Amino acid sequence: MNLPLPDPQDMAPDPSQGTVIMIDDHHTLAQKVGVVLNPKGGYVRRHLRTFRHLVAQLDGARVIEASTPAQITAAIQSLALQKHDLLVVVGGDGTLQAALTALVESQPTDTPSVLIVPAGTTNMSAHDLGVRQRPAKVLEALHDSRRGVRAAPASRLRNALRVFDPHTQQAQCGLFFGAGAVVEGVRYFHSHVRTKGIRGALGPSLAFIRMLTSLAWKGSLPFSSATTARLHLPQHTLNARWMVILATTLDTLLLRSTPYWGTEKAPIHFTAIGQRAPKLVRGLFYILRGKPAPAITQHQAYVSHNLHTTTLEGLTEYLLDGEIFSTDGQLELSATAPVRFVMF
Numbered sequence: 001m002n003l004p005l006p007d008p009q010d011m012a013p014d015p016s017q018g019t020v021i022m023i024d025d026h027h028t029l030a031q032k033v034g035v036v037l038n039p040k041g042g043y044v045r046r047h048l049r050t051f052r053h054l055v056a057q058l059d060g061a062r063v064i065e066a067s068t069p070a071q072i073t074a075a076i077q078s079l080a081l082q083k084h085d086l087l088v089v090v091g092g093d094g095t096l097q098a099a100l101t102a103l104v105e106s107q108p109t110d111t112p113s114v115l116i117v118p119a120g121t122t123n124m125s126a127h128d129l130g131v132r133q134r135p136a137k138v139l140e141a142l143h144d145s146r147r148g149v150r151a152a153p154a155s156r157l158r159n160a161l162r163v164f165d166p167h168t169q170q171a172q173c174g175l176f177f178g179a180g181a182v183v184e185g186v187r188y189f190h191s192h193v194r195t196k197g198i199r200g201a202l203g204p205s206l207a208f209i210r211m212l213t214s215l216a217w218k219g220s221l222p223f224s225s226a227t228t229a230r231l232h233l234p235q236h237t238l239n240a241r242w243m244v245i246l247a248t249t250l251d252t253l254l255l256r257s258t259p260y261w262g263t264e265k266a267p268i269h270f271t272a273i274g275q276r277a278p279k280l281v282r283g284l285f286y287i288l289r290g291k292p293a294p295a296i297t298q299h300q301a302y303v304s305h306n307l308h309t310t311t312l313e314g315l316t317e318y319l320l321d322g323e324i325f326s327t328d329g330q331l332e333l334s335a336t337a338p339v340r341f342v343m344f
Contacts, residue, residue, distance in 0.1 A: 033061040033146070034079035034112075036099060038091035040067040042121030043135065051090060051119070054139045059146040061088070067095075073102040081112035086342070088142065090135070092120010097174040097321035100160050104173045104336050113155060113340040115142065122322050125175045128250040129156060130343045141344035150344075157338035159249045159267040163320060164332040173336060174321035176253070179245040179312075181225035183319045226275040231303065232311040233270075238303065241275040245312070247333055258290040261297065262306035267335045270310060274301030309334040 035055050038044055044051050055063045064075040076099060081087055089099045096116055103111045118126035119135040131138060144150035164171040230239040247270045252258055260269035273280070273287075279296055286292045287302075296302050312331045317324055 032081060032085040033058060033088060033142075034076075034081050034085065035061050035063040035088040035090065036072060036075050036079075036095070037063060037065045038067050038072075038095040038120070039065050041091035041095055041119050043092075043119040044090060051135070054136060054143075055088075055090065057143055058088075058139070059143070061146075069098040069101070072098040076102040077106065083110045083112060085112040086115060087112045088115045088117060088139075090117040090119055090139075092118065093122045093125050093174075093176075093321040094323050095120055096125055097172070097323055100173040100175075100339070101171070103339070104160060104162065105171060109337050111337075111339055113342050115153070115342045124254060125250060125321065128175075128252050129158065129341045130154075133344065138344065145344070153342040153344045155340050155342045157340055159335040159338050161247060161249060161268065161320070162334045162336050163318070163325075164334070165327050165330075166332065167327070167329050172320050172325060174323075175248060175250050176319075176321055177247040177333065178319040179229065179315050179317070180227040180242050181244045182246055183317055183324060184225045186319055186322060186324065227316075228314050230313040231272060232313070233303070233305060234307065234310075235305070238272075238300065239314075240301075242272050243275045243277065244271070244273045245315075246271050247307075247310070249335065255288075257288040259288050259304075260306075261290045261292060261304045264306040266306040266308045268307045268310075268333065270303075270305050270307050270333075272303040277301035307333075307335075 035058065037051060037055055039048055055061065062079060064078065066072045066075040072095065076087070079087070087099065087103070089096050096114075099114070103114075115138070116123075116126040116129065116131050117135050117138045118131055123131075133141070141150060141153070145152055158175075160173050160175055161177055162171055162173050163177060226241045226243050227245070228239075228241050229245060230237060231242075231245075246259070247268050248260075249267050249269070260271045262269065262271075278299060278301065280287075283292050283296045287296070292302065297304070310333050312333065313329065315327055315331060317326050318331065319325075
């Protein structure tokens, strides 16, 4: 099978080996394979006919096309995959977020393995998890593995985030949570960058660079970003206006940044930076590398811990893997049981 797709402009960072990741180079071949193909994914949409042909070649796989969260949930329920099966998610971060929510909420301790085919507008999660091939190459590798002409894939166990809203009694699962400037940055990307036709990881990266440039040159962001929230942390409770709140189980974010410096052994990296945090411009580079000076980290405007769970109060909206959700009151963030992600 040799049907290469044009190379997307996704920049793939080398994932670091965090303590919460386990590598298994001899992953057992899945018993059943189910494929969720998002026909409206940023990269899929431009090459839909080819993608349909590629997934049709997978031996014994059942393929369902779905784009909305409700459709993705219905597709995963219909596939009825068990622990030793494989779910192939063809799409970007938003598609993966909806798939993880459906999986974890329906079978939290018996999830199938997950193979991400990074074919969306943004694919930050796939890159951090080690999927660095073009979408066609990932599907070709799976096809060859099913036929026995290629070794089985390696795998990584990674916790996901579970964001529970007690007001609505609903939960969302994903790998990257953000509030404040993170939400506004995504809106800026969609209104000022994506409309210019910039594709792949280049677009979000340009929006990120624009934000950092504004901070470095002007000391302010190109948009109104601060949000008031009360953070219930194991060590203390803080109520303030925050410029950035983020939580993730990923090791690296855009441009290989690692803006967290907690030392606790826990799967969730949590960081919050106050609206008027002192010495932010001077220490920005080191903050993005997770190595700020003690003079910065000892100030209460800078918070970073590794956590198993935390509670946030006062937010009106939040971001999860590129998707914006409304909320009213309290959010409970926790780590899910590990999900096995496979890669070739």
